[in-house]
Amino acid sequence: xxxxxxxxxxxxxxxxxxxxxxxxxxxxxxxxxxxxxxxxxxxxxxxxxxxxxxxxxxxxxxxxxxxxxxxxxxxxxxxxxxxxxxxxxxxxxxxxxxxxxxxxxxxxxxxxxxxxxxxxxxxxxxxxxxxxxxxxxxxxxxxxxxxxxxxxxxxxxxxxxxxxxxxxxxxxxxxxxxxxxxxxxxxxxxxxxxxxxxxxxxxxxxxxxxxxxxxxxxxxxxxxxxxxxxxxxxxxxxxxxxxxxxxxxxxxxxxxxxxxxxxxxxxxxxxxxxxxxxxxxxxx
Numbered sequence: 001x002x003x004x005x006x007x008x009x010x011x012x013x014x015x016x017x018x019x020x021x022x023x024x025x026x027x028x029x030x031x032x033x034x035x036x037x038x039x040x041x042x043x044x045x046x047x048x049x050x051x052x053x054x055x056x057x058x059x060x061x062x063x064x065x066x067x068x069x070x071x072x073x074x075x076x077x078x079x080x081x082x083x084x085x086x087x088x089x090x091x092x093x094x095x096x097x098x099x100x101x102x103x104x105x106x107x108x109x110x111x112x113x114x115x116x117x118x119x120x121x122x123x124x125x126x127x128x129x130x131x132x133x134x135x136x137x138x139x140x141x142x143x144x145x146x147x148x149x150x151x152x153x154x155x156x157x158x159x160x161x162x163x164x165x166x167x168x169x170x171x172x173x174x175x176x177x178x179x180x181x182x183x184x185x186x187x188x189x190x191x192x193x194x195x196x197x198x199x200x201x202x203x204x205x206x207x208x209x210x211x212x213x214x215x216x217x218x219x220x221x222x223x224x225x226x227x228x229x230x231x232x233x234x235x236x237x238x239x240x241x242x243x244x245x246x247x248x249x250x251x252x253x254x255x256x257x258x259x260x261x262x263x264x265x266x267x268x269x270x271x272x273x274x275x276x277x278x279x280x281x282x283x284x
Contacts, residue, residue, distance in 0.1 A: 012082070029230040063094070088134075097137040111237070118131040228250065
C-alpha cells in the first residue's frame, strides 16, 4: 500500500488574494504549484470582488489573521519556497516580511518569489492602500521579483529596463524578471532576467543575464502573471537553479495560455491543469 503513495512534495507557502472568478490570485497559484509537483500552503491576504474583466472591491484581511494562518503552517511543515501576490495592505506586508524573516532563520537560502501585482489587466487597483507603497517591506525579502512592463514603469519610472532592474536590486531584490506580456504591444513577448551577480556595486544599470522570446498570443488572459510567478516558486522549491527555474516556469505558462479557455466574454482562463512535461530547452 505504501509503495503506491507519492513521495512527499516540496511545500510552497503562498500569500495572495482570493479571486472568486477562479482566474487569478490564490485560485491561480494553487493549481500552478500543484501541476509542477509541489504542495501549496495557502494564506489568503485579501478577499476580492472581481470577475474576469474588472475588480470591484478589495477587502484586506486583518494582519493578525494573516499571521495566525501562516504561523500554524510554519510551525508544522517544512517550507521550500514562498510565493507572494497581493498583500492587501501595508500592515499585511509588514507582517508577511516578519514571517519570512522567521523562515529564513530556519533556511537562509529559502527562495521567495514576489509578484508585485499593482492592478489587474484593466487597471483596477488591488489594494486598499497605495499598491506601490504596500510592497516596500517585501523588496528585501525577495529572491526574485517579477514585474510586467507597466508595473516596472510604475515602480521605477519611465527609464530603460537595465535601470529599472538596477533600482529594484538597490531595494533588496536579488533577481529581477521583467515580463513583456503587458505594456506596449510588440510582435513577440520578450522576458528579461537580471541577476544579482550581473550588477556592479557602483553601476547604475544592471546587465541582462538572459532573455526569452515567446510568440504573443492574440487573446488577453486572467491571471497570467500569477501563473508565471507561482510556477517559478514551484520550480525553485524543487531545487532548480534560477535560470532553469525561469525557463521551466515560462514553458509551463506558455502552455497554460495556449490551451486556455473562456468562461465568458473578456479575459480567458489559463489552463493550469493541462498535462505538462518539463522542457529541455528555452523558448529563445
